[in-house]
Amino acid sequence: MKQLCIGDNLQIQCYKHNGKVHRAWDEAVVLDIKKDYIVCGNRRTKVTEAEGGTWKTKEPAIIYFFRKKWFNVIVQLKKDGITYYCNIATPYIIEDNTIKYIDYDLDLRIFPDGEYKILDKLEYKYHKKLMGYSDELDQAIHNGLDELIKLYESGSPIFSEDWNKKYYQEYNVIREEEKNVR
Secondary structure, three states, rough: OOEEEOOEEEEEEEEEEOOOOEEEEEEEEEEEEOOOEEEEEEOOOOOEEOOOOOEEEOOEEEEEEOOOOEEEEEEEEEEEEEEEEHHHHEEOOEEEEEEEEEEEEEEEEOOOOEEEEEOOOHHHHHHHHHHHOHHHHHHHHHHHHHHHHOOOOOOOOOOOOOHHHEEEEHHHHHHHHHHHHO
């Protein structure tokens, strides 16, 4: 496997617990590689749903994927401010030029005014029963959600507007350099 480098363009595949692909994104440009996580960016990228339907994302996004944490964070750079959409999910792996993880339904949405809400509790409860999540898995999922909320409330740079706008500028530089090479 080739070494991951800044500027690499990967795809993203989100699975469900039963092993089925739930959703896939065509673009994830690597912006930073840290010991514990990678940072990617995309803009107006094509998303393919499990049923085959496709759509394009509306706004630029910065995405944090963690090696050992049970969540990932999508920073949506909207015109009216930044919204954070956080998936409770397994740590990522990279395989076949694709970032892969299993999504466990629960999401944390943080609004531009700083308020947050836990989403999809009923969907989680349904899938937990349907797919037979173990007690250990349920505990890991809830620990991930608790850790994510603490990270946000402690003011982690991941939730910093300036920090994420800097990453978006880096994304634009990489994309501009790619255009000039073509």
